[in-house]
Amino acid sequence: xxxxxxxxxxxxxxxxxxxxxxxxxxxxxxxxxxxxxxxxxxxxxxxxxxxxxxxxxxxxxxxxxxxxxxxxxxxxxxxxxxxxxxxxxxxxxxxxxxxxxxxxxxxxxxxxxxxxxxxxxxxxxxxxxxxxxxxxxxxxxxxxxxxxxxxxxxxxxxxxxxxxxxxxxxxxxxxxxxxxxxxxxxxxxxxxxxxxxxxx
Amino acid sequence: xxxxxxxxxxxxxxxxxxxxxxxxxxxxxxxxxxxxxxxxxxxxxxxxxxxxxxxxxxxxxxxxxxxxxxxxxxxxxxxxxxxxxxxxxxxxxxxxxxxxxxxxxxxxxxxxxxxxxxxxxxxxxxxxxxxxxxxxxxxxxxxxxxxxxxxxxxxxxxxxxxxxxxxxxxxxxxx
Numbered sequence: 001x002x003x004x005x006x007x008x009x010x011x012x013x014x015x016x017x018x019x020x021x022x023x024x025x026x027x028x029x030x031x032x033x034x035x036x037x038x039x040x041x042x043x044x045x046x047x048x049x050x051x052x053x054x055x056x057x058x059x060x061x062x063x064x065x066x067x068x069x070x071x072x073x074x075x076x077x078x079x080x081x082x083x084x085x086x087x088x089x090x091x092x093x094x095x096x097x098x099x100x101x102x103x104x105x106x107x108x109x110x111x112x113x114x115x116x117x118x119x120x121x122x123x124x125x126x127x128x129x130x131x132x133x134x135x136x137x138x139x140x141x142x143x144x145x146x147x148x149x150x151x152x153x154x155x156x157x158x159x160x161x162x163x164x165x166x167x168x169x170x171x172x173x174x175x176x177x178x179x180x181x182x183x184x185x186x187x188x189x190x191x192x193x194x195x196x197x198x199x200x
Numbered sequence: 201x202x203x204x205x206x207x208x209x210x211x212x213x214x215x216x217x218x219x220x221x222x223x224x225x226x227x228x229x230x231x232x233x234x235x236x237x238x239x240x241x242x243x244x245x246x247x248x249x250x251x252x253x254x255x256x257x258x259x260x261x262x263x264x265x266x267x268x269x270x271x272x273x274x275x276x277x278x279x280x281x282x283x284x285x286x287x288x289x290x291x292x293x294x295x296x297x298x299x300x301x302x303x304x305x306x307x308x309x310x311x312x313x314x315x316x317x318x319x320x321x322x323x324x325x326x327x328x329x330x331x332x333x334x335x336x337x338x339x340x341x342x343x344x345x346x347x348x349x350x351x352x353x354x355x356x357x358x359x360x361x362x363x364x365x366x367x368x369x370x371x372x373x374x375x
Contacts, residue, residue, distance in 0.1 A: 010230075010280065011279065021212060039212045048341050050219075079349045080352070093318050094302075096332040146345060
């Protein structure tokens with residue numbers, strides 16, 4: 001049996017990072033949905049911006065062609081309502097598919113049960129697939145539609161805008177509750193940026 | 201049993217940069233991004249087909265997954281995710297056999313919510329042809345409109361239902 005080593009190694013790094021960032025913890029993940037912890041936004045948005053810049057820089061240098069990498073097409077209702085389903089899944093169950101695997105691997109029984117639930121949801125989809133496939137998988141727009149194509153702008157405009165959104169929101173959430181007039185001492189003793197706020 | 205004396209979590213920005221580098225490397229090496237539900241779909245199809253022969257007819261969604269088997273890039277990638285998360289939680293002294301979740305829900309209720317949430321997630325990921333990793337992250341990195349559309353649905357529904365479930369996350373009083 002040929003083992004695709006790149007999958008195993010890149011997956012290992014993926015799992016290591018998700019666990020290190022605290023994404024095996026359902027409290028950390030769902031705190032983003034209640035806006036009491038911004039780690040999910042920071043990690044995901046930073047990863048999208050970094051890999052996006054590297055992908056388009058590699059394309060500009062001729063190292064890769066966008067047609068050689070997988071860019072998903074829009075299936076409006078399937079893509080949007082699928083996101084809704086995964087969002088509900090996180091609010092109700094505490095995880096998304098990848099983070100439930102991380103939770104299970106770090107000792108959480110509820111992570112394993114969430115994974116079994118994914119199997120159940122997959123079978124339910126298989127059951128209703130003939131009835132819904134015509135509208136769920138109806139493609140909207142051209143193949144592999146990108147945001148720069150949709151907005152008729154350069155990908156760099158989109159990447160700069162995303163970076164600006166990341167920096168602005170991160171700055172706001174990292175500085176909220178810190179009064180500008182309290183001076184250096186209180187800044188030194190204030191809570192670390194990454195701490196989870198207590199919930200009441 | 202929760203982990204005692206765990207090491208602190210990683211800085212979220214450094215985690216994001218590391219994840220971005222791994223995601224870019226994945227695109228560079230394999231031509232596609234990181235995913236998870238491709239593997240859970242294969243595992244569901246193969247395990248059901250082996251327990252119930254002829255479970256899937258030729259027109260079933262899962263028939264092709266059952267035929268393709270488990271020796272695929274994405275399944276090995278998810279095996280890697282599990283190994284990496286196990287190693288990270290052991291090295292970070294964060295590993296702990298436990299039922300984790302909202303403090304206001306006891307064990308069986310929590311496992312019920314996890315199963316329900318998993319089912320919504322599994323169904324949604326098939327509708328979207330990818331989950332938070334495979335569509336939200338790996339779709340948005342090459343700036344695919346689909347990736348961002350997925351994330352809009354994900355966060356809107358997550359925040360809506362997250363607000364609904366907020367009382368469950370109140371800390372239990374010590375008394």
